[in-house]
Amino acid sequence: MTSVLDRPEDFAATALAGFCAAHADRVLPVPHGAIRATASAPGKVALVVGGGSGHYPAFLGYVGAGLADAAVAGDVFASPSTSAIAGVARAAEAGGGVILGFGNYAGDVLNFGAAAERLRAEGIPARILAVTDDVASAAADDRARRRGVAGDLLVFKIAGAAAEAGLDLDAVMEAALRANRATVSFGLAFDGCTLPGHVAPLFTVDPGQVAQGLGIHGEPGIRTQSLVPAADLARMLLDPLLAERPAGHDGRVAVVLNGLGRTAAEELFVLWHHLTGLFAEHGLTPVAPELGEFVTSLDMEGCSLSILWLDDQLETLWRAPADSPAFRRGSVTEGARRAATTETVQAAAVAQGSEAARAAAPCMAEAIAELARALAEAEDELGRIDAIAGDGDHGQGMARGSAAAAEAARLALSDGAGAGTVLALAGDAWADRAGGTSGALWGVALRAWGQVLGDRQAPDAARIAQGARAGLTAVTQLGGAAPGDKTLVDAFAPFVETLERTAAHAPLPQAWADAARVATEAAEATASLSPRLGRARPLAERSFGHPDAGAVSLALCARVVGQMLARRGPPD
Numbered sequence: 223m224t225s226v227l228d229r230p231e232d233f234a235a236t237a238l239a240g241f242c243a244a245h246a247d248r249v250l251p252v253p254h255g256a257i258r259a260t261a262s263a264p265g266k267v268a269l270v271v272g273g274g275s276g277h278y279p280a281f282l283g284y285v286g287a288g289l290a291d292a293a294v295a296g297d298v299f300a301s302p303s304t305s306a307i308a309g310v311a312r313a314a315e316a317g318g319g320v321i322l323g324f325g326n327y328a329g330d331v332l333n334f335g336a337a338a339e340r341l342r343a344e345g346i347p348a349r350i351l352a353v354t355d356d357v358a359s360a361a362a363d364d365r366a367r368r369r370g371v372a373g374d375l376l377v378f379k380i381a382g383a384a385a386e387a388g389l390d391l392d393a394v395m396e397a398a399l400r401a402n403r404a405t406v407s408f409g410l411a412f413d414g415c416t417l418p419g420h421v422a423p424l425f426t427v428d429p430g431q432v433a434q435g436l437g438i439h440g441e442p443g444i445r446t447q448s449l450v451p452a453a454d455l456a457r458m459l460l461d462p463l464l465a466e467r468p469a470g471h472d473g474r475v476a477v478v479l480n481g482l483g484r485t486a487a488e489e490l491f492v493l494w495h496h497l498t499g500l501f502a503e504h505g506l507t508p509v510a511p512e513l514g515e516f517v518t519s520l521d522m523e524g525c526s527l528s529i530l531w532l533d534d535q536l537e538t539l540w541r542a543p544a545d546s547p548a549f550r551r552g553s554v555t556e557g558a559r560r561a562a563t564t565e566t567v568q569a570a571a572v573a574q575g576s577e578a579a580r581a582a583a584p585c586m587a588e589a590i591a592e593l594a595r596a597l598a599e600a601e602d603e604l605g606r607i608d609a610i611a612g613d614g615d616h617g618q619g620m621a622r623g624s625a626a627a628a629e630a631a632r633l634a635l636s637d638g639a640g641a642g643t644v645l646a647l648a649g650d651a652w653a654d655r656a657g658g659t660s661g662a663l664w665g666v667a668l669r670a671w672g673q674v675l676g677d678r679q680a681p682d683a684a685r686i687a688q689g690a691r692a693g694l695t696a697v698t699q700l701g702g703a704a705p706g707d708k709t710l711v712d713a714f715a716p717f718v719e720t721l722e723r724t725a726a727h728a729p730l731p732q733a734w735a736d737a738a739r740v741a742t743e744a745a746e747a748t749a750s751l752s753p754r755l756g757r758a759r760p761l762a763e764r765s766f767g768h769p770d771a772g773a774v775s776l777a778l779c780a781r782v783v784g785q786m787l788a789r790r791g792p793p794d
Contacts, residue, residue, distance in 0.1 A: 408462045
């Protein structure tokens with residue numbers, strides 16, 4: 223478990239500040255991340271990498287010449303928000319466009335994709351690079367669904383070297399995508415990991431057992447078996463990768479043997495001893511292999527093996543010099559040091575709502591405050607549900623996001639905002655603080671809902687139902703989920719449909735109560751579904767028989783607001 227911390231909710235931000243202070247000669251802090259301390263050449267493609275904290279050296283440790291230009295850090299095991307990603311990318315951009323690199327996890331896909339769209343709208347060419355190397359998470363013919371694990375380092379090294387060589391955006395992206403297609407990984411776990419502030423691990427491996435096919439967010443393995451000698455473990459790591467050797471490949475491979483946080487270097491050396499013989503047996507020639515911790519999972523005990531099937535260009539880029547806090551190779555000529563950044567995020571002025579809209583705003587702020595209290599109480603239970611086939615951080619993300627939303631709503635109310643702005647700003651704060659998939663989805667839902675309500679009049683039941691529909695549309699467009707995919711949409715869609723139908727002839731408290739009841743029933747019914755999206759999808763068998771955490775939390779929120787409306791009445 224993590225013993226060195228202040229408040230658990232501040233762990234990631236404090237670690238980021240400490241990293242920047244420890245490497246002040248190499249990086250400069252920016253909000254939610256770090257950029258190279260040396261200026262990039264004008265017109266250079268900027269590689270910005272990132273994801274949740276808890277994986278160091280990924281992603282901050284790879285900021286440096288020959289690798290990334292910047293990294294953005296979310297909370298532990300949670301994607302950074304869209305605005306955080308876009309802000310770090312703007313700080314790093316040097317005129318050649320931006321590539322946003324991340325592991326292929328649902329929250330990252332949503333937030334990095336939305337950030338790329340935001341950058342393009344501002345005139346900054348932006349591409350997304352989702353690493354998909356984990357052979358355990360999807361079949362070879364379904365590679366787009368594979369998650370990114372320690373292959374992140376291999377793919378980012380290729381992209382960073384190509385950008386450092388002065389290639390243009392299209393050429394850097396082509397090399398990076400080719401590297402991604404040629405990279406495969408497989409991992410083993412001997413024990414689980416524990417979130418900061420928690421005493422129980424996200425999952426456990428029984429003594430004398432090994433879990434195969436784990437992810438880097440604490441997802442349990444796809445199967446377990448008895449622990450075997452190191453020679454057999456080496457074969458267990460390599461065999462799934464050999465199955466995807468390209469036809470006719472000459473055997474040159476870049477190799478990363480990665481410790482996951484609590485595996486001794488000597489253990490990796492023992493594995494490497496056996497892997498060396500297996501490489502020779504199969505005609506493989508490791509090129510500049512790397513052993514150590516590169517993509518970890520807090521205090522997880524385990525390891526992974528990654529292979530990049532090289533060609534001439536990829537070998538050149540893999541061997542190219544690099545100099546970052548966590549990865550160094552060869553000699554790099556440093557550029558001029560950047561001026562220290564003083565970038566801050568200025569709060570936009572809050573538009574004043576009409577008298578009627580301001581009168582309705584306290585109801586919105588009270589509703590968000592009630593959600594924050596309820597989600598704080600439900601944090602552990604939601605985490606337990608999520609840990610069955612996910613990473614167990616849903617409760618934490620919902621609690622943190624709603625708390626930030628409640629504070630943002632309170633401040634907007636004190637500034638004279640109308641009901642719509644209170645809800646929209648609460649959504650923005652929720653997304654920024656929660657991170658991950660749930661944060662992104664709740665953020666867009668509340669913002670879309672608030673935009674429909676507006677600030678010119680007091681919202682009636684019909685307009686509130688219209689806002690709910692807009693929120694659902696925003697969620698499905700951003701996340702791509704549909705009813706039956708075992709996500710929050712399975713509770714949100716029937717909630718909206720019931721609210722629309724009932725609000726046409728009943729007072730809002732009654733209509734909302736009916737919708738909340740239907741949402742609760744729908745959330746419970748997700749236990750019979752198999753997940754088709756997100757981190758739980760590779761572990762569908764574990765998920766079956768248990769409800770979806772996102773649907774459960776949405777239904778809880780619906781009930782809490784319904785109870786508030788029954789107590790105080792609709793917005794005035």
